Amino acid sequence: MSNTDRCPGVDLFSSEFLRDPYPLYGALRETSPVHRDPGTGLWLVSTYRDVRRVLLAPELYRPDNALDAVARLSVPALRRLAAAGFTLPPTLANNGTDSHAGLRRIITGLLARDRVVATVPVIESLLAPRIDSIERSLATDGSCDLVTALTRDLPFEVMLKVLGLEGKADADIERLARWNDASLELFWGMPPRERHVELAELAAEFYQWLDELTAGARPGDAGLLGLLAAHRKPDGAPLRREERIAVCYFMVIAGQTTTGQMLATMLLRALSEPELWPLLGRADRRAALWAEELLRREPPLTTWRRVTARPARLGDVELPAGAQLLLMLAATGSDDEVYDAPETIRPGRPRGREHLAFGIGRHRCPGAALARTEAEVVLRAVSARLPDLRLTCAEEDVPMRGLLSFRAPVTVPVARGTGVGHASRPADGP
Ligand code: HEM
Known part of the structure; x- marks a missing residue:
């Protein structure tokens, strides 16, 4: 029996998998830990030990395909x-080449x-007015969505500050969010072919906007653009456009x-x-x-x-040369060879920070x-x-957005007062 037959029914884009991926993660780890998925042609690697081993051997398991489109894009796109x-x-x-270390240092x-x-x-200062506005919406409308009110935009504002880009990046956040979503769907989704051109159009606009942003930068300018x-790359050449x-x-x-997706998931749970x-x-x-456990x-x-x-x-x-591996980071955090009762959220658990949500190695x-x-x-x-x-x-009625590498609630609808608050997962609170 081939390892494909041992674990049938893998559909990484199905609504069932999106809603609850854990049964499939368990079946893969148990019966076919390195599993060839005929749907995508990818080798699914699902145990903590194997994923860690792959990430720690970057010369053998190269990162070159990290940003390749998973779908075959249409010619017009x-x-x-x-x-x-x-x-x-x-x-x-x-980047598996010798220019990686220098760029990473920046x-x-x-x-x-x-x-x-x-x-x-x-x-805190970016958050305070957002919470004020959530409070106002709750008072006037009775309800509010924490994704649109908070989690979608806050990380972007924080990142602009940290990278020294505020004041330089003048696109409105609505537009950036649209570009971002389109890029994710184009490269990590399986969009219907009739959507390819529309998504490519948005990704191209995003790219052109970044082109203008980077083109005017000079050495000595503050933040990421100046750096x-x-x-200079190892051969002394400046970076190409x-x-x-x-x-x-x-x-x-x-x-x-x-x-943003991390925050939405955490708030929902x-x-x-x-x-x-x-x-x-x-x-x-x-x-x-508690957040660390959710990351795991x-x-x-x-x-x-x-x-x-x-x-x-x-x-x-x-595995042959050129085998495309899909490292199932989310499956590794529930590997019971590493984590006792992995479905239980147990803040401060042993090895709780050794999860692979952020990868490991180079x-x-x-x-x-x-x-x-x-x-x-x-x-x-x-x-x-x-x-x-x-x-x-109910928590389980909240729709999830799922792409090959991303999964998060589309909305986190809230109100004030006692009410729903469904506890469908073990609440091993601190
Ligand atoms: C919860 C939030 C985040 C998660 C789960 C996450 C996860 C990851 C993972 C799994 C990788 C790939 C590791 C690998 O290829 O071995 C990665 C790479 C990277 N992440 Fe994050 N990330 C998060 C937030 C961020 C933030 C806030 C930034 C920057 C502001 C960032 C910047 C990067 C960069 C630059 C790389 C590439 C590093 C390299 O190739 O050397 N990430 N991240």
């Missing part, structure tokens, strides 16, 4: 992208721990989308535990430890890709500290100001 000069050469997550410098610590008052303009754009393109997606929610507002480590169990970046540089043996499977997410800080500050502040907030529908 490709033409539209080409007309905008759209290309994503190796820079950060998709980002790790901007996201260094002391700079992240200094963002706490910045996050990119001054940067498309390399500068590609860094910014990835940073927007990495810094905004993942963090926390609000579905009526006893837990008001406690997250206390001035202790509770919110941080339900990370916003559910998968990430690698490609084999040469034939390799992973578990008991022989490409480990340099934004992890910023993301963790945003989670803690947001959960604590919203809970402290609105301890009686509640979901207005």
Whole structure:
């Protein structure tokens, strides 16, 4: 029996998988931990041990395919992208060449721990007027959606400050969110073919906007743009136009989308535990430890890709050179070989911070500290100001947005007062 037959019924884009992916994760880990998915041609790697092993061997398991479109894009869509000069050469997550270390140093410098610590008052000051406005909507309309009111835009505003881009990036957030969503769907989704051109159009506009943003930068300018303009690659050459754009393109997606989705998931899950929610507002480590558990169990970046540089043996499977791997990050956090009762949210559990939500090794997410800080500050502040907030529908009725590598609630509808607050998952609160 081939390893495809041992675990039938994999559909990474089905509504059933989107709603509850955990049964499939369990079946894959149990019966076919390195599993060839005929639907996408990807090899699904689902155990903690195998995913960690792949991430720690970047010469054998290369990152080159990290940003490739999973769907075969239509010719008119490709033409539209080409007309905008759209290309994503190796820079950060998709870079297995010797230019990676230098580019990564720019980002790790901007996201260094002391700079992240200094963002706490910045996050708080951006958050306060948003909570005021949520409070007003709740008072006047009776309800509010925390995705549109908070989680979609806040990470973008924070990122602009951290990267020194505020005042330079003048696009309105609505438009950026549309560009961002279109890029995600185009590269990590399976959109119907008739949508390809429309999505390519939006991704191309986004690219052209970044082109204008990066083109005017000079060495010595503040923040990311100045650092990119001054940067020299190992051969002494400056970055090409498309390399500068590609860094910014990835940073927007990495810094905004993942963090916004993380916040939406955390707010949804926390609000579905009526006893837990008001406690997250206390001035202790509770919110941080609880958020860490959610990152383990339900990370916003559910998968990430690698490609084999040469034939390799992973578990008991022989992989050919060029095998496209889908590392199932979200499955690794529920691997019961590592985590006892993984479905239980148990803040402070053993090895609780060793999850792979941020990857590990050479490409480990340099934004992890910023993301963790945003989670803690947001959960604590919203809970402290609105301890009686509640979901207005059952947690399981909230629609999820799902792409190959991203999963998060589309909306987090809330009101004030006691009410729904469905507790459908174990509430092992602190
Ligand atoms: C909850 C939020 C986030 C999650 C779950 C997340 C997760 C990840 C993962 C899984 C990777 C790939 C690791 C690999 O290829 O081995 C990654 C890479 C990266 N992330 Fe994040 N990320 C988050 C937030 C952020 C933020 C806020 C930023 C920046 C402001 C950021 C910047 C990056 C960059 C630049 C890379 C590429 C690093 C490299 O290739 O050297 N991420 N992230």
